[in-house]
Amino acid sequence: MWMIKVIKSFRYALEGLKYTVVTQRNMRIHFLVALIVLIFSLYLPLSKTEVLVLFVTIILVIFAELINTAIEAVVDMVTKEYHPLAKVAKDVAAGAVLLTAGLAVIVGLSVFYPYLNQLFHRFWIDSPHKPSMGLAAIIAFDFFLTLMLKAWLHRRGKTSLEPSMITSVAFCVATLIVAVIGNLIITLLVYFLTTLLLGLRFRVDSNRKAILFGALIGIVVAVVGVRFM
Structure with a gap:
C-alpha cells in the first residue's frame, strides 16, 4: 500500500513539472539553459565540486519557478480581478525567480569563464583592434x-x-x-x-x-x- 502511495506522489510531482513546462515560457527557457549547461559540463573537464554547484544552482532556479507558478495559480484561483495584494504576491514570487536566475548567471560565469575566455580569443577575435x-x-x-x-x-x-x-x-x-x-x-x-x-x-x-x-x-x-x- 505504501508503495502505491509513493508511486502516486511521484506521478503527481511529475504532473506538476509537466504543467509548468507546458504552460510557463520561463520554465521552458530554464530547462533549455539547464540542458545546454549540462552538455557543457560533460564536454569540459570540470571538477566534481563545480558540477555539484551547477546542479544545485539549476535546481534552485527550477524550484523558484515552481513556487512562482504555484503562487500565481493560487492567486488566480482566489480572484480574477485586479487586487494590490495579488500583485504583491506575484511580484514577490517573480522577484525570487529573478534572484535565483541572477545567482545562476554568476555561478555559470565563474565556472565556465576560463573555457569561454579561450573560445572567445580563438574564434571571435585574434587580437584587439586599435581604435581608428x-x-x-x-x-x-x-x-x-x-x-x-x-x-x-x-x-x-x-x-x-x-x-x-x-x-x-x-x-x-x-x-x-x-x-x-x-x-x-x-x-x-x-x-x-x-x-x-x-x-x-x-x-x-x-x-x-x-x-x-x-x-x-x-x-x-x-x-x-x-x-x-
Whole structure:
C-alpha cells in the first residue's frame, strides 16, 4: 500500500513539472539553459565540486519557478480581478525567480569563464583592434546600409521587415567596442546592455522581426568591417 502511495506522489510531482513546462515560457527557457549547461559540463573537464554547484544552482532556479507558478495559480484561483495584494504576491514570487536566475548567471560565469575566455580569443577575435577612423566608417556604412534596406523593403510593401535603425547602430557600436577591447567580461557587459535595449524596444514596438533584423545587420556589418580593417 505504501508503495502505491509513493508511486502516486511521484506521478503527481511529475504532473506538476509537466504543467509548468507546458504552460510557463520561463520554465521552458530554464530547462533549455539547464540542458545546454549540462552538455557543457560533460564536454569540459570540470571538477566534481563545480558540477555539484551547477546542479544545485539549476535546481534552485527550477524550484523558484515552481513556487512562482504555484503562487500565481493560487492567486488566480482566489480572484480574477485586479487586487494590490495579488500583485504583491506575484511580484514577490517573480522577484525570487529573478534572484535565483541572477545567482545562476554568476555561478555559470565563474565556472565556465576560463573555457569561454579561450573560445572567445580563438574564434571571435585574434587580437584587439586599435581604435581608428575606420570604426566611424563602419558605423556610417551600417547606417546607410540599414537605411537602404528600409527603403527597399518599404517599396516592396514589406514594411514589417524594415530593420530597426536604433538596434542596428546600437549593436554595430557594441560589436566594435568588443573588437577594440577584446575582453570577455567587457563583451558580456556590453551585450547585456544591448539586450536591455532590445527589451525596451520590444515594449515600445511590437514589431520584433524588425528589431531583431536591425540587431543582426549591426553585428554582421561590424564583424565584417573589422575583418577588413
